[in-house]
Amino acid sequence: MTRTLFISLPVRDLAASTAFYQAIGFTPNPALSNAEGAAMVWNEAVQVMLVTLAKWRTFTQRPLPPAGSAGLMLSLSLDSRAAVNAMNEAAAAHGGQADVNPMEDLGFMLTRDFADPDGHLWAALWMDRQAGG
CATH class of the missing domain: 3.10.180.10 (2,3-Dihydroxybiphenyl 1,2-Dioxygenase, domain 1)
Incomplete structure (x- = not known):
């Protein structure tokens, strides 16, 4: 398995x-x-x-984090810069929040962070693997 x-x-x-x-x-x-x-x-x-x-x-009976707080961020690697931008736009268009942190563009890597409708944080990222990513 x-x-x-x-x-x-x-x-x-x-x-x-x-x-x-x-x-x-x-x-x-x-x-x-x-x-x-x-x-x-x-x-x-x-x-x-x-x-x-x-x-x-x-x-669990542990309390949920208060709204606006963050306990973790999950990252999803994507195949292109365009896919990162498209995911961020889709998040905003479907009840989430786009660019909850400043976009990070290092040339060989692009990261855009968003939140889902419940505030769970995600990072959409692309890296040029040949450039060291």
Whole structure:
């Protein structure tokens, strides 16, 4: 079995979050989805599990971070600078927030950070692997 990373994220509106993640390039996995959660596939090794707040409470009783705070940022590598820009634009157009941090363009690497509708932080990045990335 391929080692897979499952990232569980609590969400307020499962339908809206599912649509958001589809818009930025994830694919739904109906076999692992139900009324309490939606499995969203990035690739064969990474899946995001969007779970309702009620379902999240079955995982942990620890408090959710306050709105506007950040405990982590997840990064997704993309194939081109254009794909980074397109993901950032899709995030903004589907209920997220684009460019939550200043864009970083080092020539050989481009990073643009965005937040999903619940404030979970993501970085879309592209690196020219031949230039040392």
